[in-house]
Amino acid sequence: MVKAKTCERLGFWAARVAILISLSITGYMLFYIISKGASIISWDFLTKPPTSGMTAGGIFPAIVGTLLLVTLAIVISLPLGLASAIYLVEYSSKESRFVRLVELAVYSLNGVPSIVFGLFGMAFFVKFLGFGTSLLSASLTLSLMILPTIVATSVEALKSVPDHFREASLALGATKGQTIVRVVLPAAFPGIITGAMLGVGRAAGETAPILFTGAVFYMRGLPTSIFDPVMALPFHLFVLATEHPNISKVEPIQYGTALVLLILVLLISLIAAVIRYRYRRKRKW
C-alpha cells in the first residue's frame, strides 16, 4: 500500500519535472529571441525594404512575400485537400483498396522531408512546367507539402460529424450533395479551419521548399506578378544567418526577422483558435 503511494508520488514528480523542462526550454528560447530581436522592431523595420547591403532598413518585402506565399499555397491546397477528404469520407466505401491506397499515400507524403518537396518543385514546376523561380512555383511546392496535413485534418473533421446528422438530412429528402454542403461541412468547419491554419503555419516557416523554387535574398520592390520571385521571412533569416559576411551588423536583423516570423505564425494559430472557440461554443453535440 505504502509502496504504491510512493510510486504514484514519484511518477507525479517525474511528470512535473518533465513539464518544467520542456516549458523552460521553450520559455528560454522565446526569451532569447525576444531579448535579441525586440530592440530592432519598429514601424520602419516592418514597413521599409532592406538597405545598405542588408545591414540596415527593414524586412517589409520578406513579410509581404511570406504572406503571398502562404495565401497562394492555401488557396491551392485547401480546395484540393478538402475535395479529396470529402471523396474519401463521404463517397467511397471505407474498406475499398483505393481508399486505403490514398490514405497510405497521404500519410507517407506527410513524412517526406521538406527539402525533397523543394527538389521536386524545382524539377517539376520551375523546369518542366517552365514557371521559373517564381512566387507561383514556390507556392505550388508549398501547397504540395501541406496537402497531406489538409487532407488528414479534413478527413478527421468530416469523420467527427455524427452520422445522425447525415441521416436526419437524407430522411428529409435531401440528396447526398445537399447533405454535405448544408449539414456536414458547416459542422466540420472548425476542424477544417484548424487543419488549414496548421498548414499555413507550417508553410510560413519552411525554407527548404522555397529555397530553389521562388525565394530570393534581395529584390527591388515587391513582386508584380506570380511569375516574379519573392523574398520570404524564413529564407531571409537563413541567408542572414549563414551567408552574410558582416555577422555582427546583421545579427539584430536576424533576430528581429525571427521574432516577426514567430509572431506571424502565432497570430495565425491564434486566429484558428478563436474561430474554433466561437464555433465550439455555438455548436455542442
Place this chain on the structure above:
Amino acid sequence: MVKSKIKLQTKKLNVWYGNMHVVKDFTLKIPEKKITAVIGPSGCGKSTFLRSLNRMVELVPGARVSGEILLDGENIYDKDVDETEIRLRIGMVFQKPNPFPKSMYENVAYGLKVRGITEEKKLRLLVEESLKKVGLWEEVRDRLNRSALELSGGQQQRLCIARALAVKPEVILMDEPCSSLDPIATAKIEDLLFELKKDYTIVIVTHNLQQAARVSDYTAFMYAGKLIEHGRTEEIFERPKDKITQDYITGRFG
C-alpha cells in the same frame, strides 16, 4: 382484416446485411391515417424493417433488399423511383432526437429549403404551422433563432417531428421515438401521435409494450426477422393467436 384504405404495403420483403438475413418474407398492410406499431424483442429486425420503408436501409454498406414495398400501389424500389422523392413522402423520426446544430427555425425549414423553397414569408408560415402542430410554437416562438440544441430532449424530439412534418409527408416512420425521453415528455409525444393520425399514416417501432397498446390501432409482432402476427391492437394484446406472441406480450421473454 383491415377495413380502411391501405397506404403502404410490403410484399415478400427481405433485407440482408451482407450474409445476415435480417428481415424475412415480410408481408404487411399498413392502413391509412392509422397508427401501426411494430413490436418485438431487441435485434429482431424492427428498425431495419422500418428503414426499408423509406429506403434509408440502402445507406448501410452491404445492405440488400428484395420484394416490394407499395406506396399507394407503386413500388418504391422500382428502378426509376427517386429515393429522395420517397423520403419526402415518407418522413422519419429517429430514436435519439437529432436536430441539426442550427437554429430552431433552420431546423424546421431545412427540408423546405432543400426543396428549393426560398421565399422567406412562405418559409416562416410553414415553420410556424409545423411547430404549432407539435405544440412547440408557444414554447419557442420568441427564440426561433437560438440553437435547437438548447432545447430539452423532449422538445428536441418534438422539433424533429415538426421538421419531418414541414415537408408535408404522407407517412411518418418513428423509430422508438420516446426511448430516450422521460415519462412526461413521452406522454406529450403520445398525445401528439393521436393528433397526427388525423392527417398522417404512422408506423411506430417500439419495445415499450404499454406504449404500443396505448397508442396504436394495429400491431405487428416481429420475431427473428419474421412477421409472426398482425392485427388490431386489442386482438394482439388480448387474444394473441400465436404462442410466441403470447409469451412476448405476457412478458415471458423480451
